Amino acid sequence: MAVKSRPGGRTARTKEAVFEAVAALVAERGHASVSMTDIADHAGVAATSLYRRWGDVRVLIMEVATEQLMREHPLPDTGSLAGDLRKWARKIAAGLRDPAGSSFFQALVATAMPGDQQSKMRPAAMQSRLGQIETMLERARRRGEKPPALADVMDHLLAPLYMRALFGTPASDAFAEKLVERLMKEG
Amino acid sequence: MAVKSRPGGRTARTKEAVFEAVAALVAERGHASVSMTDIADHAGVAATSLYRRWGDVRVLIMEVATEQLMREHPLPDTGSLAGDLRKWARKIAAGLRDPAGSSFFQALVATAMPGDQQSKMRPAAMQSRLGQIETMLERARRRGEKPPALADVMDHLLAPLYMRALFGTPASDAFAEKLVERLMKEG
Numbered sequence: 001m002a003v004k005s006r007p008g009g010r011t012a013r014t015k016e017a018v019f020e021a022v023a024a025l026v027a028e029r030g031h032a033s034v035s036m037t038d039i040a041d042h043a044g045v046a047a048t049s050l051y052r053r054w055g056d057v058r059v060l061i062m063e064v065a066t067e068q069l070m071r072e073h074p075l076p077d078t079g080s081l082a083g084d085l086r087k088w089a090r091k092i093a094a095g096l097r098d099p100a101g102s103s104f105f106q107a108l109v110a111t112a113m114p115g116d117q118q119s120k121m122r123p124a125a126m127q128s129r130l131g132q133i134e135t136m137l138e139r140a141r142r143r144g145e146k147p148p149a150l151a152d153v154m155d156h157l158l159a160p161l162y163m164r165a166l167f168g169t170p171a172s173d174a175f176a177e178k179l180v181e182r183l184m185k186e187g
Numbered sequence: 188m189a190v191k192s193r194p195g196g197r198t199a200r201t202k203e204a205v206f207e208a209v210a211a212l213v214a215e216r217g218h219a220s221v222s223m224t225d226i227a228d229h230a231g232v233a234a235t236s237l238y239r240r241w242g243d244v245r246v247l248i249m250e251v252a253t254e255q256l257m258r259e260h261p262l263p264d265t266g267s268l269a270g271d272l273r274k275w276a277r278k279i280a281a282g283l284r285d286p287a288g289s290s291f292f293q294a295l296v297a298t299a300m301p302g303d304q305q306s307k308m309r310p311a312a313m314q315s316r317l318g319q320i321e322t323m324l325e326r327a328r329r330r331g332e333k334p335p336a337l338a339d340v341m342d343h344l345l346a347p348l349y350m351r352a353l354f355g356t357p358a359s360d361a362f363a364e365k366l367v368e369r370l371m372k373e374g
Contacts, residue, residue, distance in 0.1 A: 058219070110296065110297035126354045155351075156343055159349070160341075160343070163341070164342075
């Protein structure tokens with residue numbers, strides 16, 4: 001396919017323009033109101049080439065949402081697991097309170113049935129969060145701390161933050177810290 | 188509007204047929220692959236009357252999803268809060284493992300930006316769950332138990348169940364019971 005034949009050149013620049021257009025439009029209006037034509041207009045490319053490459057606007061939005069959410073921020077390294085988790089949870093809460101971050105999270109969860117292309121990308125985005133948690137837990141183990149299990153961090157720190165973002169009452173920094181405190185106490 | 192002029196008669200029967208069509212189609216293919224035309228064909232009504240009444244297929248699907256998820260099951264009343272919550276959590280976990288229940292949950296969270304019509308219905312569906320929790324907690328208080336806070340049940344029992352349904356590893360009954368045990372221990 002023509003679009004794949006020039007990595008790093010025109011194709012890479014086009015992809016960048018398209019991704020920027022998607023990010024801007026989704027942040028502005030939410031994923032459900034963004035069409036291939038809108039993206040093509042905004043990026044200055046032909047809608048036909050977007051259809052050729054991504055097929056469906058939801059596939060393209062999901063790809064951009066995953067990239068945005070998986071973007072590697074430097075992981076906190078404060079010297080204690082409680083400190084790391086507090087900083088990390090506050091950053092996630094802040095991201096979910098931000099309109100752009102919230103739009104991408106909504107786009108990420110707004111997928112169709114298990115088994116289709118978008119749903120397969122959702123666990124991939126989660127995988128990246130699990131990798132971050134695992135890194136912090138491993139550091140704690142090397143320091144001789146007794147960290148909680150990976151699943152407990154997911155279920156009792158990440159899940160409440162996500163749930164509140166989904167159901168209309170985004171978490172405050174104080175709430176994020178309270179979750180960490182409870183998790184560390186419980187072990 | 189003509190469709191609203193005969194409550195309990197033809198209009199009510201039409202609504203019932205439409206809701207049944209939506210439920211069947213969403214359970215079969217997932218909400219993202221269901222169009223107004225599909226629903227009209229399945230229910231044996233004109234697509235134009237669906238557009239006139241619901242405007243957008245997402246509004247209609249959301250209305251059916253909310254109705255399905257808010258349907259009042261008899262709340263467990265086992266004589267202890269731990270028993271009630273275990274039964275209630277197992278039922279929610281089973282619902283989320285079931286393809287139809289999972290489709291409706293996916294439809295419920297797959298809404299657009301805060302502020303639009305669908306997003307306002309999402310907290311309404313959650314409101315019904317919170318009402319169920321509050322009833323169980325109030326009964327426990329009357330028995331002299333010291334129940335956890337409503338928010339803690341939401342964040343540490345409901346959130347992990349929902350999160351696992353969203354990210355591809357639906358919760359087992361055993362997992363649901365483990366969450367209740369942890370919640371009751373923590374208080």
